[in-house]
Amino acid sequence: LSTAGGNLVAKASVLGFGQGTAKGGSPRARVAAYKVCWPPVSGDECFDADILAAFDVAIHDGVDVLSVSLGGDPTAFFNDSVAIGSFHAIKHGIVVVCSAGNSGPADGTVSNIAPWQITVGASTMDREFPSIVVLGNNMRYKGQSLSAKDLPDKKFYPLISAADTKAANASIENALLCQAGAIDPKKASGKILVCLRGQNARVDKGQQAALAGAVGMVLANNILSGNEIIADAHVLPASHINYTDGLAVFTYINSTKYPTAYITPVTTQIGTKPAPFMAAFSSKGPNTITPEILKPDITAPGVSVIAAYTEAQGPTNEDFDKRRVQFNCVSGTSMSCPHVSGIVGLLKTLYPNWSPAAIKSAIMTSATTWDNMKEPILNASTIKAGPFNYGAGHIQPNLAMDPGLVYDLAATDYLNFLCSLGYNETLISMFSEKPYKCPKRISLANFNYPSITVPNLVGSITVTRTVKNVGSPGSYRAQVQRPTGISVQVKPKKLKFKKVGEEKTFSVTLKVMKAHAVKEYVFGQLIWSDHVHYVSSPIVVKAV
Incomplete structure (x- = not known):
């Protein structure tokens, strides 16, 4: 909510990092929040009935933009409560912005695939929070972190692969992942542990290392995560490094009898290059339900985003974290979605009579597929990204203000779209409220x-x-x-x-x-x- 509509707040920071004036995309907007997710019941936490009720109330309240940072696996539109709710919203001129999902980098993982939604992927920005891992052989690897705790300056500690701290009854795999109960404190105490990313939460790995008496943690990416490194508020001095650097650290550990390292204190750096690049977690096309509609539509910053935070939980969201912060740094398409919602708010202010489709078109057709090195945007494995990663490209708010031309669509066009999928009158009535007669001939290609x-x-x-x-x-x-x-x-x-x-x-x-x-x-x-x-x-x- 603060990313989409937060007012200007001076001296905002996360544990002292990233200090500056924070503001949302539409800083003077009036905001409303509708709670649709509750403590899980048999694994489900956001029920269709609650989602649809929230859409109903929001439509009744006369909102202009809905920012929907939730979604399930892609499914047919008549089974998809977010798709049905957002259809009713756009009929009232409300723009609906949705997260693409965090199931990347595999193909065909994108959710919220209805053409009347603006579906947002996540990419990086040109700010990072570097913390350098310095090895005993003087090699330096730049990672990222938001650890508030520091190790003493330039003091080397023994460095060990978490696999070598395996508890008696644990598997090597679980030890390497720094899972609960897998680390033997006798082997880990007083050392810097190298944990592999995957399965359990990144911050939980640090907690397990700390519980075992480790003085610090190096979190190394697995091959799937590539170069996507994330700044987390770890509970011990820690640095998150990319896949290639992780391989180098493991190689060093195996090459010497007494491997050592230290981790430098975190700093805030801006002007990072290249930026943006796509987050590995950002869900990708093709659209598995209607492959004729490209999804996602757009990408926006979704990695290490600073925004207001609840004081009901600690910055890591874990029960063990008793710290409380007013601002936190979080990653996900749930962070990129409200960036676009804030921009939509500004466009609505400028053009109150534009349809949701016109606003979406303005955002998409003015996007860029280039980074700040004037090179094509890359994915987290430094391979050139494409429309299945970022849709039309990375959002450029100032250019969206003056798009020149727009591709417009009305509610009847969307109903005809459903007709072209072979939906019968009963299914279409879930969207149209009153009976709708499909035209004789209709082509999805000309949508x-x-x-x-x-x-x-x-x-x-x-x-x-x-x-x-x-x-x-x-x-x-x-x-x-x-x-x-x-x-x-x-x-x-x-x-x-x-x-x-x-x-x-x-x-x-x-x-x-x-x-x-x-x-x-x-x-x-x-x-x-x-x-x-x-x-x-x-x-x-x-x-x-």
Whole structure:
């Protein structure tokens, strides 16, 4: 809530780190919170009845934006309470922003996949909290942490792999993961423990190390987490390092009889490069329910985000943590979602009459796929990311204010979308309230989304889109970056707008080039430009 709408607060910090003035995206907004998640009952904590009740009350209260940092596994829309609730909200002009989920980096993990939602992935920002691991051989590895406790300056301690501190009845795997009861205090006491990331909570590993008498912890990434390192409020001096650096630390331990190390105190650093890159945990496309709709839609900062925090719990959320903080640093798509909600609040203020689809289009078509090194945005394994990671790209609020053109959609378009999926009248009535008669012929390919996705291209397909001018009069020309092995033809190549609100329709023909066909997803881009605005849409194609 504070990320989306928090007021300006001077001297905010987490345990003294990241000090500055904190503010939310729409700092003067009025806010309302609706509780939908409760202590778990047989593993479930956010029940459909509560979620739908909250949507009902929010619609009744007349909110402008709903920030929904929750979701389950992707499922058909008629089974999805967030999809049903958000459909009713958009009919009332309320923009609904949802988290993509934290089940990455595997493909097809993205949830909240309805086209009427803005679905947000998580990427890093250019601030970090470095803490250096210095080995006895003078090698230095930069990790991150928010440990309030420091080790004495430059004093070396024995360094040990947590696997070598295995308790008698524990497995090597559980010891390496620093799980409860797996570490023998006789072997760990007075040492810096190297724990592997995975399974149990990162901060819990530090707690287990501390309980066993360790003086510090190095948390090393597993291969899946790659370069995604997260600053946590550890209970002992600790530093979280990436996968390659972790391998180097384990290699050093095995190469010498008396491995030693120290961990430097945490500092706050801004201007990190490269930034942003995609978080490994951020859920990815393709959309497993309707692959013709690209999800996520957008990415925003979701790693080590500082925001207001409850004093009902400690900064680690663990029962053992008796500390209390007014601000905390947390990672997840639940942190990136309210960044976008705050920006939507500002756009709503500027353009109170824009539809939720127009606002979403403005955010998507003005996004960037480049980082602060002017290189393509990477994923956590330093491989080039793509639309299944970040959707249209990383959000650029100032450019979203003046998008030039928008791809608009109304509630009936979304109902026709459900018709195209073969939903019958009974299922559609869950969304439409009153009976809705589906039109005779309807094509999912021509659904006016700000991205173009063709999951099963045989030969060629022509899709149409309509753009509405929301800027000054002008002429836009089409520029195409074509996906590998696919030819792209846009007709007409030029669109001339004489007034605000004017709409123009164009077609895009995608054709498989036999000699160069690739049997996996390939990506391109369509950009309409008048040299002031660059209205860009991802093109996502898979030839069969």
